[in-house]
Amino acid sequence: xxxxSLDLMGGDHGPQVIIPGAAKALERHPDIRFxxxxxxxxxxxxxxxxxKVKAAxxxxxxxxxxxxxEKPSQALxxxxxxxxxxxxxxxxxxxxxxxxxxxxxxxxxxxxxxxCLRTMAGIQRPAIAAIWPTVKGESIVLDVGxxxxxxxxxxxxxxxxxxxxxxxxxxxxxxTIGLLNVGVEEMKGQEDVREAGxxxxxxxxxxxxxxxxxxxxxxxxxxxxxxxxxxxxxxxxLKAAEGTARQIAEYLRAAMxxxxxxxIGYILAKGAFDRLREKMDPRKVNGGVFLGLNGVVIKSHGxxxxxxxxxxxxxxxxxxxxxxxxxxxxxxxxxxxxxxxxGAPTGTGDxx
Amino acid sequence: xxxxSLDLMGGDHGPQVIIPGAAKALERHPDIRFxxxxxxxxxxxxxxxxxKVKAAxxxxxxxxxxxxxEKPSQALxxxxxxxxxxxxxxxxxxxxxxxxxxxxxxxxxxxxxxxCLRTMAGIQRPAIAAIWPTVKGESIVLDVGxxxxxxxxxxxxxxxxxxxxxxxxxxxxxxTIGLLNVGVEEMKGQEDVREAGxxxxxxxxxxxxxxxxxxxxxxxxxxxxxxxxxxxxxxxxLKAAEGTARQIAEYLRAAMxxxxxxxIGYILAKGAFDRLREKMDPRKVNGGVFLGLNGVVIKSHGxxxxxxxxxxxxxxxxxxxxxxxxxxxxxxxxxxxxxxxxGAPTGTGDxx
Numbered sequence: 001x002x003x004x005s006l007d008l009m010g011g012d013h014g015p016q017v018i019i020p021g022a023a024k025a026l027e028r029h030p031d032i033r034f035x036x037x038x039x040x041x042x043x044x045x046x047x048x049x050x051x052k053v054k055a056a057x058x059x060x061x062x063x064x065x066x067x068x069x070e071k072p073s074q075a076l077x078x079x080x081x082x083x084x085x086x087x088x089x090x091x092x093x094x095x096x097x098x099x100x101x102x103x104x105x106x107x108x109x110x111x112x113x114x115x116c117l118r119t120m121a122g123i124q125r126p127a128i129a130a131i132w133p134t135v136k137g138e139s140i141v142l143d144v145g146x147x148x149x150x151x152x153x154x155x156x157x158x159x160x161x162x163x164x165x166x167x168x169x170x171x172x173x174x175x176t177i178g179l180l181n182v183g184v185e186e187m188k189g190q191e192d193v194r195e196a197g198x199x200x201x202x203x204x205x206x207x208x209x210x211x212x213x214x215x216x217x218x219x220x221x222x223x224x225x226x227x228x229x230x231x232x233x234x235x236x237x238l239k240a241a242e243g244t245a246r247q248i249a250e251y252l253r254a255a256m257x258x259x260x261x262x263x264i265g266y267i268l269a270k271g272a273f274d275r276l277r278e279k280m281d282p283r284k285v286n287g288g289v290f291l292g293l294n295g296v297v298i299k300s301h302g303x304x305x306x307x308x309x310x311x312x313x314x315x316x317x318x319x320x321x322x323x324x325x326x327x328x329x330x331x332x333x334x335x336x337x338x339x340x341x342x343g344a345p346t347g348t349g350d351x352x
Numbered sequence: 353x354x355x356x357s358l359d360l361m362g363g364d365h366g367p368q369v370i371i372p373g374a375a376k377a378l379e380r381h382p383d384i385r386f387x388x389x390x391x392x393x394x395x396x397x398x399x400x401x402x403x404k405v406k407a408a409x410x411x412x413x414x415x416x417x418x419x420x421x422e423k424p425s426q427a428l429x430x431x432x433x434x435x436x437x438x439x440x441x442x443x444x445x446x447x448x449x450x451x452x453x454x455x456x457x458x459x460x461x462x463x464x465x466x467x468c469l470r471t472m473a474g475i476q477r478p479a480i481a482a483i484w485p486t487v488k489g490e491s492i493v494l495d496v497g498x499x500x501x502x503x504x505x506x507x508x509x510x511x512x513x514x515x516x517x518x519x520x521x522x523x524x525x526x527x528t529i530g531l532l533n534v535g536v537e538e539m540k541g542q543e544d545v546r547e548a549g550x551x552x553x554x555x556x557x558x559x560x561x562x563x564x565x566x567x568x569x570x571x572x573x574x575x576x577x578x579x580x581x582x583x584x585x586x587x588x589x590l591k592a593a594e595g596t597a598r599q600i601a602e603y604l605r606a607a608m609x610x611x612x613x614x615x616i617g618y619i620l621a622k623g624a625f626d627r628l629r630e631k632m633d634p635r636k637v638n639g640g641v642f643l644g645l646n647g648v649v650i651k652s653h654g655x656x657x658x659x660x661x662x663x664x665x666x667x668x669x670x671x672x673x674x675x676x677x678x679x680x681x682x683x684x685x686x687x688x689x690x691x692x693x694x695g696a697p698t699g700t701g702d703x704x
Contacts, residue, residue: 182584216591220598221598221599232542239568240590243568246572246573255625259623259624265616
């Protein structure tokens with residue numbers, strides 16, 4: 001049994017999408033038990049339409065929902081203890097759930113998760129890991145927005161956590177890890193990235209295979225299983241790639257509707273186009289994973305439909321089934337053991 | 353007349369691609385006069401095959417070529433005063449050229465350009481500006497790799513220079529400028545970006561229209577004419593987008609060759625696919641522009657073919673014809689006039 005807590009009020013469409021999404025995930029994984037949090041008047045009528053979800057769930061009425069555009073600090077102030085988002089996260093603390101999934105706003109979800117679950121012992125800052133489609137399959141990219149300007153030690157932590165996640169998600173023994181960098185050599189400002197490379201190499205963890213530096217175009221190429229970077233550049237990379245995919249889809253649409261021959265060609269090749277669309281479909285790779293907290297939090301895209309939200313639940317399911325948290329803890333223990341007993345965290349030396 | 357200096361030895365194919373590229377550009381712009389630098393034995397036989405280029409050129413024999421994988425510091429040490437790359441840049445100092453174009457290695461070209469031309473008075477650090485295809489046309493993105501971790505004042509300078517370049521390249525009066533940022537609010541680590549926003553707004557330059565923050569997916573959407581960011585994230589964004597475009601092209605190829613119907617469809621729609629390919633063709637938007645130096649330096653992709661190199665020459669030609677350097681200087685003067693007479697550069701307050 002995997003116990004999954006859902007914030008029914010998150011996302012652009014709230015329970016109208018989340019509950020049907022839960023139904024889809026439940027079909028694939030009948031051993032899921034849901035703990036649901038939401039406003040009674042909005043949720044119960046929809047829940048009644050999905051008897052299988054209802055039968056596999058416990059519903060908890062909440063008095064408050066966090067808005068998609070609410071500032072994290074305000075969400076925390078207003079929603080602490082009361083909002084469906086908070087309650088869904090807190091279910092982990094109360095040992096009522098193994099993982100929480102929310103399509104709510106990222107900033108509020110991260111702020112509440114950090115406040116409610118706290119960072120794991122030995123991890124300074126959380127990371128958001130994205131599952132990125134590549135030519136070879138999928139890779140993990142972290143951090144995509146939680147820790148802007150992560151320093152060398154934090155990048156080292158991200159490598160460790162990303163490696164554990166790859167083992168859990170891809171069911172592999174020794175994922176390859178690359179540090180995102182720019183190609184031009186001898187540039188200033190990469191001290192943290194270089195130092196992180198040194199730390200990862202020296203840690204010599206047996207659960208990860210350190211590849212070295214990779215560049216932006218290596219992500220889509222699938223050069224490594226896990227790409228590690230700080231949150232600003234990771235977020236920019238993710239959004240730039242999404243933007244490019246959307247842009248090309250638009251070019252393609254325009255090109256295929258310009259002439260009669262192109263239109264006929266499109267109809268004949270429709271099966272191929274459908275497969276292509278599926279491959280480029282962000283719903284299929286929905287679900288950012290918050291790493292470094294005392295509990296697994298899955299963030300679904302706010303605009304996800306039922307299929308997309310179900311994909312986010314799938315990720316949460318896999319993370320629990322394959323013991324993500326235990327894998328991170330094991331690696332952390334091994335990592336700590338490799339370091340001097342005094343164990344003062346190694347600074348990068350170039351900061352205040 | 354536009355005087356363009358070329359480093360014939362740069363790029364993966366050297367004079368074999370550069371000279372034919374020069375021929376293509378010359379056809380489009382018969383008022384170009386080339387100043388050519390290269391190894392005599394390699395260049396002259398090819399130049400003889402292109403009599404029109406030869407007639408419009410002065411060739412200077414050099415004794416040294418910079419390798420594509422040479423480290424910037426080594427290139428500078430070894431090539432100073434002697435290499436074709438150095439000589440081509442130095443032609444600007446000797447007032448023999450208005451702009452230099454090289455497909456040589458980016459790090460070496462930047463190091464030599466800074467050393468040889470120096471940064472403009474009032475500009476602390478150079479930037480590399482990329483011309484980025486968007487749904488609406490083209491935008492300028494800077495910096496894509498020269499100044500890692502640019503601070504607020506440097507980002508302000510980039511906005512000013514990017515604005516001047518947009519006016520020169522797109523021949524518009526008041527380009528819109530956006531600062532690249534991540535969407536999640538109230539995150540630490542964005543102090544420089546916020547402070548830069550304040551500086552740009554306060555400078556209130558009449559040559560730029562400050563839009564505010566934009567995110568990674570706004571680049572391809574063409575939300576603004578100029579996207580400003582520091583060099584690390586800019587480089588990662590550029591490469592991530594390139595990687596995604598290549599990845600989708602690969603998906604498309606695979607999808608179109610899977611079934612007989614798809615193959616027939618592809619043949620019928622070939623005209624449309626060719627147009628799409630052209631739109632995605634990096635050769636058409638080749639040419640990064642080094643900004644902030646006492647002279648305009650155009651960097652072509654190392655792997656560019658003749659068409660691609662010609663596109664880089666076109667960019668250089670436009671920059672001279674439309675007075676890029678004068679435009680930057682005018683804006684700098686106006687900007688300086690808005691600041692206190694003591695004029696100590698505004699620090700960001702959060703650095704050592």
